[in-house]
Amino acid sequence: MKLKLALVATLATLAGTAIAGPLVKQNVAHDAKWLLHIDLDQLRASKLGQYLLNEIVVKKVEAAKAEGNPFVTNMDVLKIVGQLHSLTAYGMSFEGGEKLDGVLLLQVEPETRKILEGLAGGLLLKGDGTLTKTNEGGHVLYSLKDQLFASPREDGLVLFSKSKQSLEEALAVVSGKAKNLAHSKAFSDFPPVADSFMFLVVAEGFQDHLPIPPQAQVLRQADGVRVVLGERASNLFLNIALKAKDSEVLKPIQQVVEGMVALGTLSQSENHELQQLLQSIKIVATEKVLSVSAAYPVEAFISRAGQMLAEQQKHHHHHKTEAKKAEPKAEEPEASANDAK
Numbered sequence: 001m002k003l004k005l006a007l008v009a010t011l012a013t014l015a016g017t018a019i020a021g022p023l024v025k026q027n028v029a030h031d032a033k034w035l036l037h038i039d040l041d042q043l044r045a046s047k048l049g050q051y052l053l054n055e056i057v058v059k060k061v062e063a064a065k066a067e068g069n070p071f072v073t074n075m076d077v078l079k080i081v082g083q084l085h086s087l088t089a090y091g092m093s094f095e096g097g098e099k100l101d102g103v104l105l106l107q108v109e110p111e112t113r114k115i116l117e118g119l120a121g122g123l124l125l126k127g128d129g130t131l132t133k134t135n136e137g138g139h140v141l142y143s144l145k146d147q148l149f150a151s152p153r154e155d156g157l158v159l160f161s162k163s164k165q166s167l168e169e170a171l172a173v174v175s176g177k178a179k180n181l182a183h184s185k186a187f188s189d190f191p192p193v194a195d196s197f198m199f200l201v202v203a204e205g206f207q208d209h210l211p212i213p214p215q216a217q218v219l220r221q222a223d224g225v226r227v228v229l230g231e232r233a234s235n236l237f238l239n240i241a242l243k244a245k246d247s248e249v250l251k252p253i254q255q256v257v258e259g260m261v262a263l264g265t266l267s268q269s270e271n272h273e274l275q276q277l278l279q280s281i282k283i284v285a286t287e288k289v290l291s292v293s294a295a296y297p298v299e300a301f302i303s304r305a306g307q308m309l310a311e312q313q314k315h316h317h318h319h320k321t322e323a324k325k326a327e328p329k330a331e332e333p334e335a336s337a338n339d340a341k
Contacts, residue, residue, distance in 0.1 A: 022039060022086070023037045023039075023086075023088065023200065024088075025180060025181040025182040026173075026174070026176075026180045026181070026182055027088065027105055027157070027173065027174050027180065028088065028090050028173070028180055028181040029090065029092065029103075029169065029170065029173050029178070029179070029180065029181070030178075030179035030180055030181055030183050030184035030186065031092055031179075031184070031186070032090040032091065032092060032181060032186060033091060033092055033093060033094065033186075033203060033204060033205055033206075034090060034091055034094065034201070034202070034203035034204075034206070035088070035089070035090040035181075035187065035200075035201070035202050035203070036087075036088070036089045036090070036200070036201045037086065037087070037088045037089075037199075037200045037201075038086065038087045038088075038198065038199055038200075039085075039086050039197065039198055039199075040084050040085055040086055040087065041085050041086070042196065042197065042198045042230070042231075043198045043199075044082070046198060046230075046231040046298075047231065047298045047299070047302065048198075048231055048236060048298055048301065048302065049198065049231075051302045051305070051306075053081070055309065057077075057078065057081055058078070061077055061078060080112055080115065083108055083109035083111065083112040084106065084107075084108055084112070085107040085108065085109075085156075086105075086106075086107040087104070087105070087106055087107075088104070088105040088107075089102055089103065089104045089105070090102065090103060091103070094203075094205075094206055100162055100163075101161075101163055101166045102161065102162070102166070103159060103160070103161045103166055103167065103170040104159070104160040104161065105157060105158070105159055105160075105170070105174075106157070106158045106159075106160070107156060107157055107158075108156045108157075108158060109156055110154070110155075110156050112156070113152045113153075113156050113158060116152060116158065117152055120133070120142055129145075130144065130145060131143070131144055131145075136168070137168070137171070139151050139153075139168075139171050139175075140152060141164075141167070143164070146164075147162065148160065148161075148162060149161050149162070149163070149164050149167045150167075151167060151171055153174070157174060159171060159174070186204065187202050187204065187224070187226070189224065189243050189288055189289060190202065190224070190226045190241050190243065190289060191241065191286075191289065191291065193226075193228050193239070194230075196230050196231075196232065197228045197229065197230035198229055198230050198231065199227075199228070199229040199230070200226070200227070200228050200229075201226070201227050202224070202225070202226040202227075203224065203225055203226075204223060204224040204243070205223060205224075206224075206225070221244055221249050221252065221253060222242040222243060222244050222253055222290075223243060223244060223245065224242070224243030224244075225240070225241065225242055225243070226239075226240070226241045226243075227239070227240050227241075228241075231298055232295075234297060234298060234299065235295040235296060235297055235298060236295065236296050236297075236298050236301055237293065237294070237295045238293070238294045238295075238296075239291060239292070239293045239294075240291075240292045240293075241289050241290065241291045241292075242257075242289065242290045242292075243288055243289050243290075244288055244289075244290075245288070246287065246288065247285075247287050247288070250285060250287075250288065250289075250290055253290055254283065254285050254290050257283060257290065257292060258283060261278060261281055261283070264278050265278050265279075273300070273304065276296065277294055277296050280294050280295045280296065281293065281294045282294075
């Protein structure tokens with residue numbers, strides 16, 4: 001119990017002292033087709049983030065220390081988590097698997113970068129070729145069996161990619177040697193959003209890569225989407241913006257969205273929580289962008305999430321118990337005649 005209180009107190013301190021981790025357009029390539037950004041500082045400072053950190057980080061650290069996990073015991077994991085400021089990922093296509101050209105940028109404190117480099121140094125000392133280190137173009141590059149590449153920078157930015165070429169191109173962007181998102185019209189048609197968001201994802205030219213249901217095929221006419229999640233006052237807020245070529249294309253999309261909201265309102269009239277969410281929805285259309293916003297009390301969301309988590313754990317425990325009961329018992333060896341004597 002004392003350990004848990006100490007961990008929660010540390011989280012609160014980190015939430016109050018961390019520097020902001022908003023999206024830095026200068027770190028993203030100008031021709032990015034999709035972009036994801038998580039502001040971990042904003043997340044830690046929010047009620048939702050503190051709940052998630054307690055459930056995901058604090059409890060896991062407690063369990064690992066109770067089991068004597070050497071990694072958790074020898075390192076201040078929670079302190080490292082508090083020094084992660086933001087996570088940004090982007091890519092120039094929607095291909096997956098071996099063709100994935102995405103890049104991950106992790107903004108950390110210089111101290112955390114040193115810790116990560118120390119861990120990498122331990123793997124290099126083994127000398128088994130699992131991890132290699134080179135210096136190319138003034139940048140340190142780590143290669144994990146040529147399947148994952150990484151490059152830490154002095155400013156605390158650590159870059160990762162499955163492709164060495166993509167990583168080198170990303171390094172050129174963050175070094176100011178290649179065009180970045182600030183010099184591009186990509187994603188520029190969307191209305192501005194305040195830096196108070198925790199989560200943002202935006203994509204353009206994705207129509208042929210999404211599993212859109214038959215009844216909503218009209219959504220394929222949208223050629224861009226942006227989703228923003230944040231916490232303001234006592235509410236979680238969600239904004240989904242759909243972009244089309246012009247108002248004529250946007251109109252049927254707006255009708256589909258309004259129809260889906262109306263259908264939900266009528267068919268779920270007994271669900272008070274859903275009704276509260278549906279009634280908060282605001283739909284605003286401009287010439288090219290349809291904006292759908294919703295808000296929901298964060299305390300109510302956390303309460304509901306806690307109930308669902310407790311039910312899931314109870315269900316898991318029940319199945320684990322039943323499986324153990326169903327295990328066949330080991331047969332005892334028959335006593336021999338000599339044993340009987």
